[in-house]
Every structure is written in structure tokens, then in C-alpha cells.
Amino acid sequence: MTTRRLLPLLGLGLTEVVHQRVLRVCVVAGLALLLVAASLRDLSFGLDQVRFVSEAASALACFFATVQSIFLAGLLLGDQPARARAALVITRGVPRVDWYLSRAAPVLAACWVMVMAVHVTATVVAPATMMGSASLVTDLMRVSLTTAFAVASAVMCENAILAASLALALTVASLLLPLVRASAPGTPAQVGWSILAVLVPSFPDGEGLSPSGIAYGMARIGVVFAAGAAAFSRREL
Amino acid sequence: MSNGGDAPAIRATAVAKSYPVSWRGERRPALMGVDLEVSRGSICALAGPNGAGKSTLLRILAGLSNPDSGRAEICGHAPDVAARAGQISYLPDAPEWPGAVRLLRLLDLGRRLLGGVEGEPASALDSVGLGHLGSRRIGECSRGEQQRLGLAWAALGRPAVILLDEPFAGLDPRGAIDAAIVLRRLADSGAAVLFTSHFLAEAEELADAAVLLDQGRLAFAGGRGDVKAAGGLKRIFLARTAR
Numbered sequence: 001m002t003t004r005r006l007l008p009l010l011g012l013g014l015t016e017v018v019h020q021r022v023l024r025v026c027v028v029a030g031l032a033l034l035l036v037a038a039s040l041r042d043l044s045f046g047l048d049q050v051r052f053v054s055e056a057a058s059a060l061a062c063f064f065a066t067v068q069s070i071f072l073a074g075l076l077l078g079d080q081p082a083r084a085r086a087a088l089v090i091t092r093g094v095p096r097v098d099w100y101l102s103r104a105a106p107v108l109a110a111c112w113v114m115v116m117a118v119h120v121t122a123t124v125v126a127p128a129t130m131m132g133s134a135s136l137v138t139d140l141m142r143v144s145l146t147t148a149f150a151v152a153s154a155v156m157c158e159n160a161i162l163a164a165s166l167a168l169a170l171t172v173a174s175l176l177l178p179l180v181r182a183s184a185p186g187t188p189a190q191v192g193w194s195i196l197a198v199l200v201p202s203f204p205d206g207e208g209l210s211p212s213g214i215a216y217g218m219a220r221i222g223v224v225f226a227a228g229a230a231a232f233s234r235r236e237l
Numbered sequence: 238m239s240n241g242g243d244a245p246a247i248r249a250t251a252v253a254k255s256y257p258v259s260w261r262g263e264r265r266p267a268l269m270g271v272d273l274e275v276s277r278g279s280i281c282a283l284a285g286p287n288g289a290g291k292s293t294l295l296r297i298l299a300g301l302s303n304p305d306s307g308r309a310e311i312c313g314h315a316p317d318v319a320a321r322a323g324q325i326s327y328l329p330d331a332p333e334w335p336g337a338v339r340l341l342r343l344l345d346l347g348r349r350l351l352g353g354v355e356g357e358p359a360s361a362l363d364s365v366g367l368g369h370l371g372s373r374r375i376g377e378c379s380r381g382e383q384q385r386l387g388l389a390w391a392a393l394g395r396p397a398v399i400l401l402d403e404p405f406a407g408l409d410p411r412g413a414i415d416a417a418i419v420l421r422r423l424a425d426s427g428a429a430v431l432f433t434s435h436f437l438a439e440a441e442e443l444a445d446a447a448v449l450l451d452q453g454r455l456a457f458a459g460g461r462g463d464v465k466a467a468g469g470l471k472r473i474f475l476a477r478t479a480r
Contacts, residue, residue, distance in 0.1 A: 008349045012335060019337040084333040088390070091299045091400075092350050093323035237301040 005094055009102035013076065017106040022071040030064040030118050035125060057122035058139055064118075065111040065143035066171050069150040070164045072110060076103040077232070078154030078163050087237045100232045104151045104225060111143045141217045146171055148221050152228030155235060244313035246398050246429030247275040247298060252307035254293050267293040269453040270307065275446070277397070280420060280430040282440035284470060285450035286478050291433040292330060294450070295400045298431070299327035311398050319398070323351050326391040330402040330433075332383065336376025340367060340386055343375060344393065351394035361389040364422075366415050380407040388419050399423060401432040405439060417443045441470040451478040 017023060034057055076082055077100070086099055119136050150167040157163035252271045255264040268290040275281040283291050296302040297309050300316030311319035319325050334343065344358030362368050365385040375383065384407045391399055404420075405413050413436075420443065424430050434440040441447065447464050449457035456477040459467070467473050 004352070005350055008346050012338065012346060015337055016335050081333040084329050084331060085335065087296075087299070087301050087327060087329055088332055088334075089350070091301065091320045091325050091327035092347060092394070093321055093352075094350055095321060236303065237296070 005098050006102060009089070009094065009098060010105060013102045013106040014109070016076060017072060017110050020072060020075060022068060022075075023110055026064040026068040027114055027117055030060050030114060031121050033060050034118055034121055053122055053125075054135065057118050058135060061115040061118035061139050062142055062146075065114045066146045066150075066167075068114055069107055069111050069143065069147040070167045072107040073104075073147070073150040073154040073167070074160040074163060076107060076154075077151060078157070079160045083237045090237070096233045097229050100155070100229050104147075104228065107151060108144060108147045111147050112140060115139045115143055137214065141214070141221070142174075144221045145217070145224065146174075148224035148228065152224050152231065155228045155232045244310065245274045246277045246312055247273065247281075247431055248308075248310040249273040249294065249298065250308045250310075252294065252297060252304045252309055254290070254297060254302070254304050266453050268297075268304070268450075271450065271453070271455050273448055273455075273458070275398075275429045275431050277429050278424055278427050279445040280424045280432070280443055281446045281448060282444035282470070283431060283433045283448050283450065284435070284437060284440060284474060285433075285456070288452075289450040289478075290453040291450055292402050295327065295402050295431070295433065298398075299325055299400050301327070323394060324397040325400065326393070326396040326398070327400045328387045328391045328402060328404060330406065332387045332390075334375040334383060334386065337374060339372055339374055340378070341371040343386070344389060347390055347393045361393060362386075364392070364419055365389045366412070381409055381412050384408055385412055385415070388416055392419060392423055395423070395426060395428065397428060399428050399430045399432075401430070403434060404432050405434055405436050413439060437470040437474060447473075449473060449477060 074082075077086075082103075090096055090099055116136070119139070146167070149170050150163075153163040153166040154160070157166060249271055252268055252273075253266070254268040255266040257263070258265045271290070271294060273281075273294070283294070285291050293302065297304050298311065298316055300311075300318075300320040309316050312324055314322075314324075316325065320327075338346075340362060341358050344361050348358060359368065359371060362371055365388050367382060367385050367389065370378065370382065375386065378386065384404065388401075388404060391401060399420075401420075404416055408416060417439070420430050420432070424445075432440075432444075441464060444461070446460045447457070447470055448455065449470075457467075457473050464470055464473065
């Protein structure tokens, strides 16, 4: 890996991400829905209104970041045009890992922008929410792991639909995980889910996020990205 | 990395490749023991019907795909090693350029990837007749213009081996002549050029040697004199390939 090659490739990856329609659609839709949620907080049916807005913001940020990461990973690394583009560049002396990083990093950056935009907007439209840095860190970690899965799926699967389905299945599993955790302990299903918990993009809620929890999360994200890089280095283009 | 001494610039020995066609493990052969050699400073045309294995062979030689058996070498090295050393330039039949990037910026990127090789991107564009389009976005260019851009990209950094999949597709007559001039200039400077084409007359005129593939097997290989003696590439194609 060399900075000389990586920097211009990163610039190219960012240019491509910025010009993707899915990025603009997700950011606009996420912010629009958040504004709707903020204006509808009086309909929160007994829930704490501040909590209503903050949970809506967190859910919207994660949902749209997931959609965004699945689409962008497919467009930048997974589908046939993406492979043809990789072939053009890799044969000009670019190590595969450099190309992979230059595609994965802009996808991750776009998802972070999505999450931060929604959090900042939530704080602006409903200052009382003050979601706090713990919630932001949790959401950033969650979408980072989702992005890592989306990128790895795009690289490993033969077609984009299969890759998107796999990434989506893992995300849905992560949403179901808290429900299973709350069910009767010790059941076989729960044992299975606790194994799956290591794989799926799930993190404990923001308040309890400790430095060791962050380190563990970062390690999981790193392992999934590294698995994607290993798969890309062996993949036929 | 050494330049391979006396080894041919491109060498394929008994290369075989098949692709899975079902979940049950069935495979369809794409190449069955193909041999090929292209020396430095020469141009070789690779012809054959659709599905003959031409693109598969180019991808193996470019280090993008691995053969099931046999051996591919570029300047005496494995193709992926040669690619990492910047000795290969490969242009697929439908290059996917980043549409939002301007022509000059793309070639400048290529120049930087190759370690700041000599030559200005503008002159590379001039050589393929696109000098006046440098500030245009690639997505706004026609297919023929993108094909010319591909030639400029392929020529960057004077690679030892240039592999082109259908470089004349989509080019108008002037574009095809310009492309032939660029390829001849690259060969004269020492590069080995291997290109696939369905335009047999143009291929025969340009190439120093020709190879014909049919259903994954070698159907003909010979120099310009052999092609002429056999009545031309079109006649060889019709006689030696299955309908």
C-alpha cells in the first residue's frame, strides 16, 4: 500500500460517491423524515417527547445509512461495471488492497456523513433532545459495521442482488437481536442468537458504551473489512 | 523487476479455463490447452467467433483471472506480478470509466498511479485525436471517444505488454486509423500488442501475426506471411471455425 497511489484513488472514489444519486436521495429522505418526526412529536402517545425525537433520529440515521451502504458498496465494488473499472486500474500497477480501500473508505465516509447530518439536524430542530456523543458514537459504530458487511458482501457475492440480500439479512438480524435477548434465557434459540451477535451489526445502547466496548466494536469492524480485502485480493475480475 | 531477458513478452502454455454454469458443479470450458507467444515489438491479432475464449485469455494474461491449468507469463513473470510492476496495460471490451471525471484528470490519475511517468496527459489525448476534449466529463463522451480515451490510457507509461479487447469497436474509420497508428507506434517502441477483433480486414492489415481461437481451442497461429499464404484471415476464419 502506498500513499502515492492511495490518495489519488481515494479522490476518485469520493468523486464517484458524491455523484451517486442514492447518496443524495438518502440524505434528503433521512432529513425530511426527521423533520416530520420532530413536527409529529406531540403524537408520541405517552412516550417521552424528547426520547421520541432522539430515537427517531437514531433509527432513521441507521436505516438510511444501511440502504446507502448496500447500494454504494454494490456500485463501487460489486456489480459488473465496478469490476470492469477495477480491471482497468489494477492492471496499471495498483495493488488490489489499495483499490479496495479506495472504494470502501468513501462508502464509509458517506454513511458517517448521513448519520452526523441526521444527529445534527435532530439537535437543531429539537434542542431539548441533545442526543449526546454516546448515541452518536453508537450509531457511527453500528453503521460502520453495517458498511463493512455491505462491502464484504459486495466483494464476496457473485451478483449485486445476492450481496444486498446478505447485507440486509444481517442488518435485520441485528434489529431482532434485542428482542431475543429479552426472551427467556438459556433457550437454544438464544444460544444461537448469542453466537450470531458477534457477527451482526449490533451494539449496546449508547449510554453504556465503554472504551473496551468501543475497542471491541472497532476490532469487529476491522475484521469484517479485512475479510472483504482478503476476498477481493483473490477474486476473479 | 527484470524485463524477462529473452523470454517472449507474452507466453501462454496449455492454458485451460472453465466457468461454473450451475449450482451442481457443472462447468463450461472456455479455454482448452491454448498456446500462444507474442514477441516484443510486434502486434498480434486474436480472432475467433463469439464465445471462443478470446476475452478469457486476455483476462488471464492480464492477471485478472487464474487458469485452471497451464501457465501464463508476461516477460517471464506471472501476470499479476508483471501487472504490479506496471508492465501490463489492459483495456476490456467495454471499459467502465468514471463518468463524472474529466478526460485530462483521468489521464493525470493514470500518470500518478504509474509513478509520475514521463509525458503530459494532454499529449496522450492529442495522440488519439481527443486533445480538444480534455475538460469534458467522460460521461458526456460518445462510445467512440471513450474507446479512444482507452487507447490513450493503455499507452500511458509505455508498458511492455498491451492487451486490448476489441479496441476498434465503436470507432469511426478515422478513429480506427488513428488507433492503428497509436498501436504501431507502441509496438515500434518495443511493446508487445495483443488485441482481439471481429474486423478481420483491419486486423490483418495491422498485425504482424494472427491467432484464431474456436470453441476454446487454437484453430490457427501464424505470421503475416502464413496468413497471406492461406488466403487471408477472413478465409482462415471461415474455413477453420465451426458455424
